[in-house]
Structures are given as structure tokens and as C-alpha cells.
Amino acid sequence: MNEKKIFELLNNLDDDLAEKEINKLLEGVEIDMASINKKAHQKLNDSNKKGKRRKMLPYIAVVSIGLLGVTSAYAGDISETIKSFFNKTPIYSTIVDGDAYYLKERYALNDKITIESIMVSEGNLEMEITSDIDLSKLDEINIIPQNDPTTVYYPGGYSGEGKKFFFSFMNKTENNYNIKPFKDFKLVIGGDSYDASLEKAESLDLNSKIYTSSAGKSNIKGVNIGAKVIDENGKANIQIITSFEDKNLKLTSLGKPMESKVISTFEDLGKDGMIGSSTSSFCEPFYVFDETNAKYKLEIPENSKGRPVTTFETNAPIGKNLSLKVPALVASIEKKIVSIPLSIPNEGEVEVNKGIDFTVQKAVVKNIKRLSATSAQIEFELNTGANKNIDIRSFNLDSPDIKKMSAEFNDSKAIMTLEFNKSIDETTIELSYPEFVMNGNWSINLHEK
Incomplete structure (x- = not known):
């Protein structure tokens, strides 16, 4: 295959296919890379002079640069940084990974409830509404994708101010945050059901100046x-x-x-759910x-x-x-990091010195102290890894035995106080969702x- 056919092939692919299949398409291809490199740069120069060109031009340049290791300044940006932005999609005031769908214009469901915005992408579903109805009277809120009616999403968290409410959804069917992008859906709110449709957001234009x-x-x-x-x-x-x-x-x-200090709380209310703050x-x-x-x-x-x-x-x-x-x-890393079995002393404090690898930073479970028959305190040493420019800001701690938890993260130390459902001598704690400050x-x- 010569460079002419390569250019024709790439220019006839849509952006999504090129992004997903570009490496596979190049396997075993025989091409004059010197010629393609020259033409790719010429096309990029023409793009700067003539304005907007086809989005496929950056892909062509990347093929050339990735295989030849071109050392010009702009080529270096494409091969090292801009290539890492291939999967990005601007939507509203943010940027997400992969496909995303959003509500183009506010949508009045009735004379009391209006959807101000909805956006959905891989692992994320958000909705903002204004309502004259009190939140407690809105009953159950569910979103059901038309292309996957067996999956139900419901609010995993919310905030509100006046008549405006913001909801962050989770997967009710699987009890996790496995959320797949969708276009058409049914919204159940206030005891009624509504059909709605979203627009697909355009991917980041890599042919514009980044x-x-x-x-x-x-x-x-x-x-x-x-x-x-x-x-x-x-x-x-x-x-x-x-x-x-x-x-x-x-x-x-x-x-x-x-705020460099982070204080968080959590309480299991049983049938009334869970509450937390941070x-x-x-x-x-x-x-x-x-x-x-x-x-x-x-x-x-x-x-x-x-x-x-x-x-x-x-x-x-x-x-x-x-x-x-x-x-x-x-x-942040939105997943479980590790489960650790802990023995709780009958009285006083014992050393643990258990290392934890949070991938980009590390910590140590220093000790555990008995406070009462149904409570204990754990001390962590934070930021024990090599990169001193990354600080652990916080992380979640959970256990089926915990009724209530309070935590304070301050510089290189974290103290967590745990209250249990009953008197226990041992438990297993799960550490998840670490958050990092990268300086x-x-x-x-x-x-x-």
C-alpha cells in the first residue's frame, strides 16, 4: 500500500473508527514514511494558513510522527501530548472521556418541574432540575435508557439550593457506578414518567490550536x-x-x-440509608x-x-x-484499592505498620487503638512514596461492621475513629476512592x- 492509498483510507474513516482502529490498520503496512512525513507537515502548515481542515489531518501526522520520531516542536506535541487527548469530548463546562450525550435546551416536564441539564458519559450521569415541589415529595427518581430497559439509574447523591437540585446517579441494577452512555431514555419523577432524548456531544477538535x-x-x-x-x-x-x-x-x-485539612463523616442509618459529609x-x-x-x-x-x-x-x-x-x-481513583484484616486490642494501642500502595502515592497503617467495647481509632501515615509533589488528600474507609466513622486528614497524618454495630475484636476494612493533590x-x- 502506498501513501496515496493510506491518505485515501484515513480520510474516508470517521473520527471514532480512526481513534479505535488506527494502530490495527497500520500493522504490516508498507509505505514510504519519509514522503508521508513531508506531506503530513505540509498539510498541517496549509491548515494553519487556510483555516479549518478535515479532522483527519492530525491522525495522518500522528501516523508519521509516531513511526519516525520527528523532533520538530509541534510534532513533539502531537506525539506526546495531543495524542493523549484523542478520546476527549467537551460537554457543557467540562471534558469527559469517550462518547457523551447532553440536553441541548432546558426541558419543562410540567408546570412544576424543569430539567435544566443532563449529561451522560462512561461512568457518569448528572442531572440538574428546578422544581416547585419539595424534594421529599418527588418520590423515587429513576432514569431508564431506551436501549437497555433492564438497567435503572437512581440518585447516589444530591445537593440543592432553593428550587434547584443537582443529582449524581449510580446504577441501581448493579449497585455500582457502571454507567453507559445513552441517547433516549425514560425519566420517572414525581410519580410520573416522561420520555426524553439527548444530543451527542462532538469530540475535541484536534485540528484547532491546542x-x-x-x-x-x-x-x-x-x-x-x-x-x-x-x-x-x-x-x-x-x-x-x-x-x-x-x-x-x-x-x-x-x-x-x-482547605488542606479534610474532615469527613459517615453514618449507616440502616433502613433509612446512609449519610455523609466532607x-x-x-x-x-x-x-x-x-x-x-x-x-x-x-x-x-x-x-x-x-x-x-x-x-x-x-x-x-x-x-x-x-x-x-x-x-x-x-x-482520584474511583475504585477499591485494598481490603485489610485488622485485629483490635482489648485495651490500649498496638502497632500495625501495614503499607498501602495507592498507585501514585503510598501510605502506612501505623496503629490501632481500642477506645471502647464498640469503638476504635486507626492512625495512618500518608505520603510515604517517592513523589513528594503528590499528596493524599483523602480516601474512603468502609467495613460491614462500621455504624459510624469520622476521619481527619491533615498533612502527612490521618486519624479515623470507628464506631461498630457491636463489640468486636477484629474486622476487615476496605480502602477506596483515594483523592490526590498533584502539585x-x-x-x-x-x-x-
Whole structure:
């Protein structure tokens, strides 16, 4: 197969197929790579001069760069960073992995309930409504995909302010967060049932200019950050794109948390369910700077939808050379890490010194102390791994024996107080959903080199 046929083949593929099958298609292909490399770069240059081109051009460039190891600046960005953004899809004010569907316009179900937004992607389903009906009177809320009527999603968590309510859903059928993207669905709310349909979100346009951070200047390996400048009313709004080499890591928020200490609580209410709380994850402001070093704060849009927010408003003018500074980000692993059997002393304290590998950082179960017949306290030493620029912010602890738990994470120590359903001498604890602060101090030049 020559390069002409390769170009014809790639240009006739849709983006999703190219993304999933590109490596398989290239196996055993005989092509003149020097010629393709030259043409790929020429096409990229033509794209910069003539405006928007077909989305397939970056794929062609990546084929050339990935096999030849081209060392030009822009080629390096494509091969190392931009390629990691292939699977990203902007939706509302956030960016998700893979396919995503959303409600294009607010949808009034009746004169009392209006859906403000819905977005669904792999592992994530969110809905925001306004309602004149009290939340307690809305009865059971279920979402049932039309293409999978045996699966039911229901709110695993919610928050509310006034008449506005935000719901985060989980899989009721499997009792987990296994959520698959869907277009058409039935919503059961307030005792009634409604049919609705969503729009498919367009994947990230890799043919537009994406500026990337210099990996060599970051304190965190395996984290890629890019940014796009979006012209909104003559101001430079910023869309930030992240990807992780560790596919289990998910972005929680951008910026450094305002509160370094995290206090969380949990209580099992039996038939009335479970309740919990945790310190806010709001982050400190971060900025773009112009050529005079004047700074412009990145603001979360007032009516932002979708979490985590990755598209920000600024007062920075369009057409200026800007530099984006991202001091830190918060990422999490949304799964169980380890189960640990623990013996509880009859009285006093015993050392445990059990190491825990949270993948990107480590910790140690230091000791366990008996407080009463039905309670104990566990101390953890945090951040014992090699990378001192990654801090464990928090993690979940669960056990079938626990009735109530309170935890305090502060710097390199965590103390958890557990209250049990009955007097016990041993238990098994499950550690899951760790959250990390990654202090990368990323810098991105939002202008041509």
C-alpha cells in the first residue's frame, strides 16, 4: 500500500473508527514514511494558513510522527501530548472521556418541574432540575435508557439550593457506578414518567490550536495538560484539557484546594440509608498572565454545568500573548484499592505498620487503638512514596461492621475513629476512592512559539 492509498483510507474513516482502529490498520503496512512525513507537515502548515481542515489531518501526522520520531516542536506535541487527548469530548463546562450525550435546551416536564441539564458519559450521569415541589415529595427518581430497559439509574447523591437540585446517579441494577452512555431514555419523577432524548456531544477538535505544557518543567510525570483559547465577546476564555497515563486516574478539580485539612463523616442509618459529609473541595484561584505580567483570574462560569469544570471565563483580551499557570490539580481513583484484616486490642494501642500502595502515592497503617467495647481509632501515615509533589488528600474507609466513622486528614497524618454495630475484636476494612493533590506547577504559553 502506498501513501496515496493510506491518505485515501484515513480520510474516508470517521473520527471514532480512526481513534479505535488506527494502530490495527497500520500493522504490516508498507509505505514510504519519509514522503508521508513531508506531506503530513505540509498539510498541517496549509491548515494553519487556510483555516479549518478535515479532522483527519492530525491522525495522518500522528501516523508519521509516531513511526519516525520527528523532533520538530509541534510534532513533539502531537506525539506526546495531543495524542493523549484523542478520546476527549467537551460537554457543557467540562471534558469527559469517550462518547457523551447532553440536553441541548432546558426541558419543562410540567408546570412544576424543569430539567435544566443532563449529561451522560462512561461512568457518569448528572442531572440538574428546578422544581416547585419539595424534594421529599418527588418520590423515587429513576432514569431508564431506551436501549437497555433492564438497567435503572437512581440518585447516589444530591445537593440543592432553593428550587434547584443537582443529582449524581449510580446504577441501581448493579449497585455500582457502571454507567453507559445513552441517547433516549425514560425519566420517572414525581410519580410520573416522561420520555426524553439527548444530543451527542462532538469530540475535541484536534485540528484547532491546542497549546501544551512543557513536560520537562512539570513536577509530575504521567500527567498531560493542554489548553485552548475560546473567543467569547472579545475575551480569552480558557478550556483546559487533561489526561493521565494511569487510566484509573480521573480529574476531580483544577487548582489547589483552599482547605488542606479534610474532615469527613459517615453514618449507616440502616433502613433509612446512609449519610455523609466532607470538607469542601473548592480550589484557590489561578490565573493567566499577559506580556506585562498583568494577571486575569480564571472564573467558573455562573451557569456552569458538568463537573469537574474545565472551561473558565477570564477578562483577558483576545490576541495577546498569554501564559497560563496551573499550580495544582486534584485527581482520584474511583475504585477499591485494598481490603485489610485488622485485629483490635482489648485495651490500649498496638502497632500495625501495614503499607498501602495507592498507585501514585503510598501510605502506612501505623496503629490501632481500642477506645471502647464498640469503638476504635486507626492512625495512618500518608505520603510515604517517592513523589513528594503528590499528596493524599483523602480516601474512603468502609467495613460491614462500621455504624459510624469520622476521619481527619491533615498533612502527612490521618486519624479515623470507628464506631461498630457491636463489640468486636477484629474486622476487615476496605480502602477506596483515594483523592490526590498533584502539585505540578504547570505553565502553558498560549501563543505561537
